[in-house]
Amino acid sequence: MDKPNIILIVADTMRRDAIGVYNSNVNTPNIDRLAADSMVYNNAISPSPWTVPSHASMFTGKYAIEHKIHETFSVKGFSLMGKMNGMKYITLAEILAANGYNTIAYSSNVNMVPGSGFDRGFNQFSYIKNYYKLIIEDELELKYGKRKAIKKYVEKYGYLNLINLYRLYKLSYNHYNGYPTDKGGYEIINNIKNMSTNTPFFMFLNFMEMHDPYFEKYTNEPDGLDNLMQNRKNNIKSIHKIKELYYKQAHYLDNYIGELIKFLKDNNIYDNTAIIFASDHGQEISEDYYGHGIFLSDNLIRVPLIVKYNGHGICKKYVSTIKIMDIIKNIAFNEKNNIFDESIFSEVYGINVDSALNYKERKELRRTCIYKNNYKLTVNSDKQIEEFTMDGKLLNIDGSKIVVNELLNDISIFNGSSDFINDFQV
Amino acid sequence: MKREEKYLSLNAKIHIAKIVIEDSIEQFNRQAIVWSAGKDSTVVLNLVREVFLSRNLKIPPAILIDHGQHYDETYDLVNKISAEWGFKVLYAKNDDFISKVNNGKVLIDDLDEDNINELKKINFDFNKKYMDYSLETFEGNHLLKTVPFNNTVGKYRFDALYTGVRWDENDARSMETFISKRNKPEHYRVQPIILFTERDVWDYMFDRKLPVHPLYYSGYRSIDGKYDSKKISDKPAWEQDLDNTEERAGRAQDKEKMMERLREFGYM
Numbered sequence: 001m002d003k004p005n006i007i008l009i010v011a012d013t014m015r016r017d018a019i020g021v022y023n024s025n026v027n028t029p030n031i032d033r034l035a036a037d038s039m040v041y042n043n044a045i046s047p048s049p050w051t052v053p054s055h056a057s058m059f060t061g062k063y064a065i066e067h068k069i070h071e072t073f074s075v076k077g078f079s080l081m082g083k084m085n086g087m088k089y090i091t092l093a094e095i096l097a098a099n100g101y102n103t104i105a106y107s108s109n110v111n112m113v114p115g116s117g118f119d120r121g122f123n124q125f126s127y128i129k130n131y132y133k134l135i136i137e138d139e140l141e142l143k144y145g146k147r148k149a150i151k152k153y154v155e156k157y158g159y160l161n162l163i164n165l166y167r168l169y170k171l172s173y174n175h176y177n178g179y180p181t182d183k184g185g186y187e188i189i190n191n192i193k194n195m196s197t198n199t200p201f202f203m204f205l206n207f208m209e210m211h212d213p214y215f216e217k218y219t220n221e222p223d224g225l226d227n228l229m230q231n232r233k234n235n236i237k238s239i240h241k242i243k244e245l246y247y248k249q250a251h252y253l254d255n256y257i258g259e260l261i262k263f264l265k266d267n268n269i270y271d272n273t274a275i276i277f278a279s280d281h282g283q284e285i286s287e288d289y290y291g292h293g294i295f296l297s298d299n300l301i302r303v304p305l306i307v308k309y310n311g312h313g314i315c316k317k318y319v320s321t322i323k324i325m326d327i328i329k330n331i332a333f334n335e336k337n338n339i340f341d342e343s344i345f346s347e348v349y350g351i352n353v354d355s356a357l358n359y360k361e362r363k364e365l366r367r368t369c370i371y372k373n374n375y376k377l378t379v380n381s382d383k384q385i386e387e388f389t390m391d392g393k394l395l396n397i398d399g400s401k402i403v404v405n406e407l408l409n410d411i412s413i414f415n416g417s418s419d420f421i422n423d424f425q426v
Numbered sequence: 427m428k429r430e431e432k433y434l435s436l437n438a439k440i441h442i443a444k445i446v447i448e449d450s451i452e453q454f455n456r457q458a459i460v461w462s463a464g465k466d467s468t469v470v471l472n473l474v475r476e477v478f479l480s481r482n483l484k485i486p487p488a489i490l491i492d493h494g495q496h497y498d499e500t501y502d503l504v505n506k507i508s509a510e511w512g513f514k515v516l517y518a519k520n521d522d523f524i525s526k527v528n529n530g531k532v533l534i535d536d537l538d539e540d541n542i543n544e545l546k547k548i549n550f551d552f553n554k555k556y557m558d559y560s561l562e563t564f565e566g567n568h569l570l571k572t573v574p575f576n577n578t579v580g581k582y583r584f585d586a587l588y589t590g591v592r593w594d595e596n597d598a599r600s601m602e603t604f605i606s607k608r609n610k611p612e613h614y615r616v617q618p619i620i621l622f623t624e625r626d627v628w629d630y631m632f633d634r635k636l637p638v639h640p641l642y643y644s645g646y647r648s649i650d651g652k653y654d655s656k657k658i659s660d661k662p663a664w665e666q667d668l669d670n671t672e673e674r675a676g677r678a679q680d681k682e683k684m685m686e687r688l689r690e691f692g693y694m
Contacts, residue, residue, distance in 0.1 A: 066585065068455075413514065413582050416486070
């Protein structure tokens with residue numbers, strides 16, 4: 001048989017509980033049908049809670065502390081652009097391209113564009129415009145509409161946020177591909193429908209539909225601006241509304257997955273195509289924190305992982321999405337790399353964007369967490385234990401000092417020369 | 427032929443060793459020292475310690491290959507030095523194998539799947555029902571040293587390991603470079619003292635007043651498992667004729683011969 005085609009689908013910002021196979025209250029029939037043909041990983045952990053380091057990990061099989069494509073207290077967000085170019089590890093696409101795969105990418109995430117270094121090894125890397133593109137390209141084009149609103153906004157949130165706001169504002173009227181419901185997916189699928197399937201291909205897709213903001217349409221209500229930027233202190237009512245919209249987005253994205261699978265079946269390549277469906281991180285939607293990055297809660301780092309290739313079932317073992325590299329090497333080259341580690345880590349190095357809007361109380365700290373023997377322990381650079389749980393249930397630290405100290409020990413070794421807890425023990 | 431920088435002073439070799447360690451700190455994130463409490467790895471440990479402390483970095487952890495046959499004196503020394511200097515020791519141990527030893531032998535069928543797969547990898551003759559609990563056979567060395575060592579490196583994702591390899595130990599090591607790459611698991615070996623001779627090691631140990639393993643006093647030149655290390659003289663190691671006798675004469679010579687093949691599978 002021919003080499004299998006391989007598709008890596010990253011549903012950006014998709015929580016595990018946004019998919020029917022993990023949560024029967026949501027409606028994602030196409031992904032669920034894919035899951036029925038697949039190995040479904042119930043305990044997949046993302047190595048970082050935001051796009052850039054997490055994708056760098058999927059592309060290299062390394063943690064952020066190893067590939068170093070992560071934020072710091074001074075370098076954040078778009079300042080990281082391009083760092084992947086000089087990153088020392090070989091990438092998934094480079095390996096596959098060197099072994100005869102046609103390597104193609106469609107990404108609607110602005111962090112992964114041609115030239116960013118995430119395109120290394122891809123024969124073709126297409127960036128599908130969504131609103132973020134305009135924020136960067138037209139920064140100087142800001143004009144003078146809605147003067148009063150702008151003035152008030154600047155006073156409240158500062159100039160940089162105004163630029164973001166303006167783009168969103170403009171687009172919400174332009175109905176760009178149905179923004180904000182569609183954040184590029186339509187164009188990704190259209191591109192795929194026109195592609196050739198003659199040579200074995202590796203295709204990377206990043207869908208942004210699950211990423212914020214979530215709103216139906218812009219209004220001139222007093223909180224309309226804040227709605228656009230999702231820029232407010234949330235209350236129970238607004239949280240409820242956002243969650244409803246979030247799961248609706250999952251259903252919307254699910255249609256595109258259905259179209260992709262239909263395309264593969266129509267071209268008689270579904271059976272010989274391995275599909276890895278994952279996300280780079282989840283999303284926290286609560287009164288305490290809204291967004292991603294910064295923290296390591298389960299809503300942020302427990303992610304879907306569905307692998308369609310030779311067999312189906314449910315796997316309860318913990319697995320890191322850094323192992324997507326090994327999963328794909330096992331598929332492409334018939335290797336037998338072990339994908340289960342005894343200890344799995346996730347880490348974050350500080351706020352991931354320049355504009356910290358609300359949540360002033362949130363702290364810029366380094367955080368590392370470990371999952372081991374079903375325990376989870378998160379510690380920060382103030383040497384505070386933020387979470388000690390087993391399968392999501394809170395545990396008492398005083399009653400488990402030996403375990404906690406062993407986990408702290410492992411974190412300290414994992415952090416290596418940039419360890420921040422040193423010999424901290426409880 | 428043993429390879430040697432015959433006319434370079436020890437002082438210069440120490441400088442070079444420290445430059446190599448500095449370079450490794452620049453290049454790698456997660457480093458560890460392969461340490462046996464023997465003389466060579468203790469010299470490396472001290473060099474690494476000095477460089478790390480001068481940069482306000484904590485001393486990286488040490489990996490001790492624990493085949494279950496170390497002398498009590500070795501464990502005592504490991505505990506003493508690590509407590510005094512303040513670094514962690516990770517014991518790389520094949521628990522499955524060691525738990526199944528009976529009268530110095532292990533029934534192959536008793537071993538777990540991982541160990542069986544490792545034996546397949548080295549083309550073990552499965553017509554043999556038993557294997558010895560020995561460090562000096564090819565398969566014993568592989569399961570008791572190489573495998574747990576590689577597992578530990580992979581488990582903690584170390585990217586660089588400091589070792590006490592020296593050119594003048596034996597021919598197999600005479601082609602070593604300061605930094606070399608290894609696969610499965612992928613990492614780099616950093617070998618700061620390849621230029622040191624056996625005499626240099628002792629001179630450095632005494633000059634820095636480093637703790638000397640008690641077995642060297644009673645004549646051992648090279649220390650590992652308690653059933654396999656032999657001494658060829660009762661004089662303390664450093665008082666023997668280092669130039670005209672073999673450092674590893676007390677170790678099984680078959681093993682020295684199998685070195686190339688051992689290294690192929692990741693042995694030190």
